[in-house]
Amino acid sequence: MLSHPLTSDAELRALEPWRAPEFAEFIAAHRDHLAPWLPWAVRLTDVDATRAWLQAYAERQARDEGRIYGIWQHGVLVGGTLFRVFDHASGTAEIGVWLAPDAQGQGLITRAATHMIDWVVRERGMHRVEWRTVPTNAASIACAERLGMHLDGRLRECFPHGGVRHDALVYSLLAPEWTAR
Structure with a gap:
């Protein structure tokens, strides 16, 4: 299995369609926390819809147009990150993230996003990485600034x-800003 360690007890790995039951369970358990920010947290209400959404990301990855990853801590899915936009023509990728409330404050999203940004800039040659959030999402704003x-x-x-x-x-x-860090 391919994974990237984030901490001694957490890792980033592909969130593939076969993980739909686990992801659907995660969404159901954390829907109230995720729903204010993430439209998919409202739409994905069963395993079939979740599998179809993950399959769409698998197909986007096959076309080199997007990617989705999960964050597991102690073997339990606690969050994730994705490239919602992955546009080679413009050299732009947009990263998105989510995390269960009980996994917050440990730097998991910052570490996962750092790894993804480093990969997309250094390996894939993207010039611009975007992060979009609503003005009321203080945790998302703080992470973008970190x-x-x-x-x-x-x-x-x-x-x-x-x-x-x-x-x-x-x-x-x-x-250039990223590589100069």
Whole structure:
């Protein structure tokens, strides 16, 4: 199995379609925590829908257009990260993350995102990595800033979710900034 250690008891590895039952269980257990920020946490309500979503990411990966990973701690799925956008033509990738409440505060997302950014910049040659979040997600904003990302601006009411149009903050990091760290 391919994995990347994040800590002595946590690792990052591919979140593949065969893991749909485990991921569906994770979503169900943490839906209230995830739903304010992540539309898929509202939509994925059963194993079949979850498998189809993970399969779509597997197909995107096969086309080199996206990737999705899980974070396991003590062998239990506690979060994940993905490249929602993976655009070679523009040299831009957008990273997204999520984490169970009881796994917060341990640096797991920062470590996972660091690994993914390093890979996408150094191995895949992407020039720009984006991070988008709503202005009320303080943990997401803090993580983007820990990663050295810069606030590019606010996209007003661009994110319809839960019957409301939310603003999105766009953070970015350029390859030269990352490699100079």
